[in-house]
Amino acid sequence: MQPLIGGIIAALIVLIGFNSFVIINPGQAGVLSILGKAQSGALLEGLHFKPPLISNVDVYDVTVQKFEVPAQSSTRDLQELSASFAINFRLDPVRIVDIRRKQGTLENVVSKIVAPQTQEAFKIAAALRTVEEAITKRSELKEDFDNALTARLEKYGIIVLDTSVVDLTFSPEFARAVEEKQIAxxxxxxxxxxxxxxxxxxxxxxxxxxxxxxxxxxxxxxxxxQGGTLVLQKEAIEAWREGGAPMPKVLVIGGKEGAGAVPFLFNLGNVGDVVKQ
The missing domain is CATH 1.20.5 (Single alpha-helices involved in coiled-coils or other helix-helix interfaces)
Known part of the structure; x- marks a missing residue:
């Protein structure tokens, strides 16, 4: 019996020894609970002692988390505006105990904190501008949304790293109004x-x-x-140009004064008639 009892005791000692320590890996944070009560002080990466049999360690992923959250709001001109945001955040390791006490699991953090606060932050940002401004000044809308969301989640131990507008839609009535305005x-x-x-x-x-x-x-x-001599020269040139025949109907011959003299005009057709006679 003594060897059996000794073996049992040794096995218990080994079991207790293994359950007396916990390893927190990089990107994780732990919360030690003794008899169901969360203890102060987060367990960061490394080896940590925990009371055997009466304690438990809840491990949280504190790396970047990404969730897509829908939101709806009314703009300053009372137009319905819908959006979908991709939110990158992580849990603050230092405040992980407070998160454990108030929210519990990461799923609760998303459903009870991140999603509702995203909705409220979008309402704040959308109410500052008209629906047309929300579309044409999308970067300003996102900036106001980021500021509101960061301030709201920070008090819960949630650090917002980045957000992006996945989709932004408006009512069919406004879509028709925009189309009509563009046509006009x-x-x-x-x-x-x-x-x-x-x-x-x-x-x-x-x-x-x-x-x-x-x-x-x-x-x-x-x-x-020029004393009027150019008038007849001009008319002669225009008559020749307007004749349209291969051989000019009008022949221009300069007078005694040379190139500057009044031209003498006669019809070559008349000359042909004279020759035939």
Whole structure:
């Protein structure tokens, strides 16, 4: 009997010895409970002693956690706005005992703290702006949301590392209003373009008219200086140009004054008739 009793005692000693220590790995934090009561002071990574048989250690993952949380709110102009946020956070290892006492498990932390506070933070951020501003100034909406959420979760021992807006949607009524507004803006821009094009065309016509008037003025001055001889030369050239025949119908012959003399015009067709006769 003595060897048997000795073996049992030795086995109990070994069992008690193994249950007297706990190893907390990196990225973890533990809470020691004795007879069901959480003890102060978090167990950080390393080897820790715990009273055998009457104690228990709850181990928490304090690495980065990521959860996607939906939220809904009304904007300043009373439009419904829905969003979905991806939230990266971790539990504060130093405050893990308080989390254990008040919230329990990580699942409770997410469902009872993170999700409701996300909803409240989104309401605060959305109420500061209209639905159009929430869309056009999305980065500002996210900044206000981050500040509100960080302040709310910090008091629970939850550290917010980063957030991102996964989805942002608004009511069908507002979607139709946005579409109608875009169509109206496009029409307005088209009208502005047409008006500018007409204005440019009118200015071009004015410039052409001014150019033609200036050309006529210069021509009149030149004709006046030449004594009127250029008038007939000009008409002769225009008559030749407008004839359209391979061989000109009108022949221009300079007078005694040379190139500056009044041209003599006659019809080559008449010459042909004379030769036939």
């Amino acid at each position: 803006e496009q029409r307005a821009q088209r009208a502005i373009y047409i008006a500018r094009e007409a204005e440019q065309q009118a200015q071009a016509d004015v410039n052409r008219a001014k150019g033609k008037a200036e050309a006529q003025r210069l021509l009149a001055e030149t004709l006046k200086a």
